[in-house]
Every structure is written in structure tokens, then in C-alpha cells.
Amino acid sequence: MAQRTKIDARGAFCPGPLMELIAGLKLIEVGDEIEVWSSDKGSAKDIPEWVAKVGHEMVGVEQCEGYDSIVVRKAK
Amino acid sequence: MTSQPLFILLCSGEHEKIQMAAMMASVGAVSDRAVHVFVSMNALAAFEKTASPDQRYHGGEFSRLLREKGAPDAIQLFEQGRMLGDLKMYVCSMALDITGWGEDRLVDGLFDEAMGLTKFLSEAESGQFVTL
Numbered sequence: 001m002a003q004r005t006k007i008d009a010r011g012a013f014c015p016g017p018l019m020e021l022i023a024g025l026k027l028i029e030v031g032d033e034i035e036v037w038s039s040d041k042g043s044a045k046d047i048p049e050w051v052a053k054v055g056h057e058m059v060g061v062e063q064c065e066g067y068d069s070i071v072v073r074k075a076k
Numbered sequence: 077m078t079s080q081p082l083f084i085l086l087c088s089g090e091h092e093k094i095q096m097a098a099m100m101a102s103v104g105a106v107s108d109r110a111v112h113v114f115v116s117m118n119a120l121a122a123f124e125k126t127a128s129p130d131q132r133y134h135g136g137e138f139s140r141l142l143r144e145k146g147a148p149d150a151i152q153l154f155e156q157g158r159m160l161g162d163l164k165m166y167v168c169s170m171a172l173d174i175t176g177w178g179e180d181r182l183v184d185g186l187f188d189e190a191m192g193l194t195k196f197l198s199e200a201e202s203g204q205f206v207t208l
């Protein structure tokens with residue numbers, strides 16, 4: 001079963017949440033997921049764009065109170 | 077499709093321009109794109125290894141806000157780009173000659189080598205070129 005790691009990047013400014021996600025992806029296995037919490041307004045669009053470009057998989061983006069929850073599955 | 081490499085010529089000592097160079101370099105490098113940064117002129121001082129953030133970064137209103145709000149540090153962004161992606165950093169050999177600085181005066185491990193502008197321009201013919 002896929003493991004999910006949470007990264008709380010709330011309060012970090014661009015490109016902090018993306019860089020934290022990328023660092024986190026290096027530490028997990030293919031098929032596992034990372035959930036990034038970001039209050040940076042660009043992350044909800046920037047992270048899916050990056051995920052599509054480099055070949056990982058978006059699981060979803062959810063708007064929460066004051067931040068976005070962005071879930072990415074490591075695909076390679 | 078392979079992305080065009082990105083070549084950034086960083087000359088300005090303004091914090092805002094150094095920050096944008098660092099953002100472009102780090103995000104580009106972790107996005108399956110080769111990025112090459114050439115540091116020269118007033119930008120050199122921002123890379124002195126013993127400098128404090130106050131000595132390193134000078135700019136206008138946005139510089140103040142970047143520091144007040146705790147935006148990612150530009151030097152750390154360059155370091156992350158190197159660690160996580162395909163980022164190469166070069167220091168201008170002319171700038172070192174003019175200042176009398178050795179490469180050992182720059183942030184440890186950040187630069188690949190000193191390079192002349194002619195070689196950088198030659199390599200940049202294959203990519204997208206941005207000057208800051």
C-alpha cells in the first residue's frame with residue numbers, strides 16, 4: 001500500500017514549497033505519495049505544472065482554510 | 077521533448093535581480109532543464125562566502141519585503157538547484173581579475189569553475205539567454 005508523507009510548507013514563499021516537494025520525492029519509493037500544504041498562492045498551479053513536465057502523477061489539489069493541500073504520487 | 081538549456085547572465089548587485097536569477101535557476105534546474113549561470117560585475121559581491129545577508133543583499137522596497145517576509149535565501153536557492161537539479165554555476169574570470177578575488181573567496185562548493193565570457197557565450201548559442 002502506498003505511503004503518504006506530509007510536508008507542511010505553509011508560510012514558505014515561492015519556490016520554497018516546490019523545492020521541499022522535490023527534496024521529499026527523492027526520499028520516497030515509486031508509488032508513494034507526498035501531500036504538500038502550501039499557503040503560497042502559486043503552488044496550486046505551479047506544482048501540477050512541474051509534476052506534468054517531469055513525469056510524476058497528480059493525485060489532487062484541495063483548497064483548505066488558508067492553504068492548499070497538493071498530493072503528488074512519485075511515478076519514476 | 078528535451079527542453080532548451082537556460083543561460084543566465086547575472087551582472088546586477090540588486091537583491092531583486094539576484095533573487096529572480098536564483099528562482100529561475102533553481103526551478104529550471106529541477107524541471108528537467110539544464111541551467112547555466114554566469115556571475116559577473118556587481119553580482120559577484122553577493123557570493124562572498126563570509127558575507128552576512130545584510131552585506132550580501134542590497135536593493136529597493138522589494139528587497140526589504142523579501143527579507144522581512146522570509147522569502148527563500150537566494151544563495152540557498154542556487155545551492156538547492158545544484159543539489160536537486162542540473163545547475164552549473166560559473167564565475168566570470170574577468171570579475172575575479174578586476175577585484176583580485178580568488179575562487180576561494182566565494183561561497184564554498186557553489187561554483188563549478190571560473191570562465192571567460194567568450195566561452196559562456198559560445199555555449200549559450202544552443203539555448204535561451206536571460207540577462208539580469
